[in-house]
Amino acid sequence: MPAKVPERLLALYSLLVARERPLSRAQIREGIEAYRELGSHAAFERTFERDKAALRQLGLELGVEHRYGEPVYSLDRFGLWLPEVRFDAGERLVLGMASRLWEDPRYGEEMDRAVWRLGLPASEAAHRSRIAVPGLDPGGHGFEVVLSALPRGEELSFDYRPGDGLTRRRRRLRPWGVGQRFNHWYVSGWDPERGEPRTMRLSRMSGIVSGPSDAPEPPPGFSMTRTLEDLADSGGARLRLRFAPGLLPVVADWLEAGTGLRRDPAAGEPERREGVVVLRAEVTDLEECCRCLAEVPGEVEVESEDLGPKALGEVWGRVAELTEAAARLTRLLESAPAQDAGAPHDPEAPRTRRRESxxxxxxxxxxxxxxxxxxxxxxxxxxxxxxxxxxxxxxxxxxxxxxxxxxxxxxxxxxxxxxxxxxxxxxTQHLDRPLRLPPEQVLRLLLAMRLLAEVAPELDPTIAAVTEKLARVAPEDSLDAEQVSIRVEPRTSGIVDRLRSAMEGGRSVVLAYRSRGREAATPRRVLPRDLYTTNGSWYLSALSLEHGDERTYRIEAIERVEEDASDAVATPAEGRRRDAAAASRPGRESDAVAPDLARPGPGVTPSAPDAARPERLLVWISRGAPRIAEQLDGETLRPLRLAEDPAPGVPREGDVVDIELRDRSGLRRYMLHHAGCVAPLGAPGWWTRA
Missing domain, CATH: 1.10.10.10 (Winged helix-like DNA-binding domain superfamily/Winged helix DNA-binding domain)
Structure with missing residues (x-):
């Protein structure tokens, strides 16, 4: 039987570690039976090249020298093994908490392995803290490229779209630091073209690749924390939006999310003139603003002296492109063979186990x-x-x-x-020593430590001690703790602090809360049970004292938290149920940018018939937009390649996903917002009915 890849890699690693002198390709093939079993020399060459690349990808650099005209190989042992580092009980607790903050399952597994190597048992690594901490969302492949380039001093090359523009141009940046603020990741560093430091939002960078750089290193005293403090989330161009009163809840959703539009802080309440609502807003991102307008094409008028006629024309041109892309994809998929998409959904059927790499x-x-x-x-x-x-x-x-x-x-x-x-x-000697953590893993742990320090200042001394020790477990001079930072905004922190205090004391509170699709906030008497986050957004799970069931509330939709005059207190049984519910939560729930589209919305309970027999829908989701499948909380059934391009720049490869449908019109708006990337499969007329 041919050797499996992990066993062959382990044999190669063991052979190189055991030999003090470099080995030639012939010696390596002679020393490992799995290579000799390959038969031909060409098969060995291909397999050995793949194995070398796999080791290098994991940070196990193979040194190459040339002796007598042929290459010889050895492991670069500098910084290969973990130095001795010990953590006390409090430090282990904090380290275990930090390791659970990354939402991506792949990152979670990497963090588990990292803390195992640092001496924490699985039980401590899996500790679920009672301290409410927002999860960390890596935000796509670009984040991994940035984290890899940062400690290596490499340069990034990418396409960048500014917040006030709709076109991209190629840019370069040698990263000095990375951090999160306003629920966005930012990369700060040296711009070789402009000859000065720049800070860019990661979500506006695409096609990121890294390579060698001769740009300057971070100056002494560089701090990503100070860089984030200097960032302003001030709006761009000011707009006046005119629309029918029935659209006010939709526009309110846009302003609350703040990704494309935000209420003008200088403006008062929306004005109502002859059956039309006039609302003043600021643009936070022009592309996202266009995507919001595309949700209800032609139903919202826009006026802006700041943008001017030419820029407004470009906005409406972009809106037309998005709506046409959505319509084109819908036409392509209306006649698709939905019956072949997969077996009927069985909620009791076990999910397919994800294969380990x-x-x-x-x-x-x-x-x-x-x-x-x-x-x-x-x-x-x-x-x-x-x-x-x-x-x-x-x-x-x-x-x-x-x-x-x-x-x-x-x-x-x-x-x-x-x-x-x-x-x-x-x-052999050295195989009994754990490997040193790669710089990327240390950076992820340091970012999690920064987040803990933001929301749990009482842990500051312990966090500082752990951070100092973590800096010693990465290769020497590969990174500085000041190159990473996290900032939680005071408003969010204040609301969470009050909810956490009520939850720990078992006290009820009154929320001023605006449900999606509603114009204004209304009071809700709740007993907080759990605080959690998905993809950077905070959620409260609480017992609704008016309805007697548990509901979910978006923290961003809570205008204020007040003490409940009736002072309902959780009974011991309720407290035990709350703890059991928290302990049984299967990891972090999937994100819901619009959580009520494909399942019950936060703070909203579906009608009894819908709750008993929820409608299901098959949708096609582009491989170029993997986050959509997470947001819709669907189950992937099979791949489906389109016969024609769905939209410019959107790949034809996609997946058929089975979702639970709760709000047909809301899902239609979501599909328009993500035009060309998601549409119903094999459902003629669905778009019109929505």
């Missing part, structure tokens, strides 16, 4: 080896508890380690034995 498995095998090497006699059960896995999973890992040892000629460098249920390994 080969590099991720290889790293876990290395971590298990390091743990066994320093603790001989460990049992399978102890390993399962240590790494948060099942006994069956650990058993497969042990078999994989044994197979990797078999692939080494002689097998003496890597051998594993089981005596009376206890495991013992025979290792």
């Amino acid at each position: 080969n590099p991720r498995r290889f790293l876990r095998l290395l971590d298990i080896l390091a743990y066994l090497g320093s603790r001989p006699g460990t049992t399978v059960g102890e390993l399962a508890e240590r790494f948060g896995a099942t006994r069956r999973q650990i058993g497969r890992d042990i078999d994989a380690i044994a197979a990797a040892g078999d692939y080494l000629i002689g097998g003496g460098d890597l051998r594993i034995e089981s005596l009376d249920g206890e495991l013992y390994v025979h290792l």
Whole structure:
């Protein structure tokens, strides 16, 4: 049977670690049975090149020298292994809390592995803090490229669209720091073209690639925290919006989200003139403003002295492009064979297990080896508890380690034995040492620490101690803690503090809350049970004292929090139910930019028939817009490639996704907002009915 990739990588790593002198390609092939089994020299060359690339991608650099006209290889051992670092009980608690803040499951698994390497058992890493902390959303592939380039001093090249424009141009930036404010990620650094520092929003950067740079390093004393403090979320051009009164809830949703438009702080309440509402607003992002207007094409008039006739013409041109892209995609998908999209949705059917990547498995095998090497006699059960896995999973890992040892000629460098249920390994020198954390993982932990410091200042001394120790576990001089920062706005922090205090004290409060689709806020008496976040947005789960059931409320839609004069207090049974609900939450819930489109909206309970028999809908979602599937909380059934292009710049590859439909007209607006990227599948007339 051909060798599996993780076992082959482990054999290659073990061979290179065991040899003090560099090895030629012929020596490597001779020393690893898995390479000899490949047969032809060409097959070995292809496989070895892939394995080298996989190790380098994981931060295990292979040094290359030339001796007698041929390349020889060795592992670059500088900064390869983790220095000794110890955390006390309080520091372990904070580190475990920080490791759970990243919402992306891939990042969560990486953080788990990082804190395991730092000495935290799985039980501490998985600790769910009672402190309400917003989750960290990486915001797409570009974030990973930035985090990788930052400690390496590389330069970014990308297409950039300014907030007050609709066109992109190629830009360059050598990043000095990265941080989050106003629920957006920002990258600060040196702009070689302008010859000065610049700060850019990550969501406006696309097509990001990295490469060598000769731009200057961060100056002494550079602080991303100060950079974020100097940012202003002030609006751009001022507008007057005119629309029918029935559209006021829709416009209110736009202003509350603030991604494209925001209420002009200098303006008062909306004016009503002869059956028309006039509302003053500011543009926060012109492209997002166009997407808002495209939700109700032709139904909102716009006046603006700041933009002028030419810019307004470009706005309406962009709105027309978006509506046409949505219509075109809908026409392409109306006749699609929906019946072949997949099996009927079964809510009781288990979800398909996500396949673990080969590099991720290889790293876990290395971590298990390091743990066994320093603790001989460990049992399978102890390993399962240590790494948060099942006994069956650990058993497969042990078999994989044994197979990797078999692939080494002689097998003496890597051998594993089981005596009376206890495991013992025979290792070459250094295999019993854990790998040093790559800079990207340290940066993610540091960002999480920054966020903890923002919302839990009582932890500041402990956070400072952990941050200092984390700086020692990355390769020397690869990063500075001042290069990352998080800022939570005072309004959000104040509301969350009051809700957290009420939740911990078991007291009820009165919220001034505006539901989506409503014009104004109304009072809601609630008993707070849980605070959580998805994709940077805060949510409150609370018992509605008026309705007697648990509902979800958006923090951004809460205008104020007041003490409840009736002072309802949670009973011990209610407190236990609240704790059980928090403990049983399956990770962080999926994001809902418009949560009531495909499932019950926050603070809104569907009618009984809908709740009992929710309608389901198949939609096509472009592969170029993966966040839409998360936001609609759907289940991917199969891929579907379109016969024609759905819209300029939108890939034809997509997925058929099964969603639960709650608000037909709201979902239509959402599809218009994300024109060309999502549409109903095999449902003629759906668009018109919506």
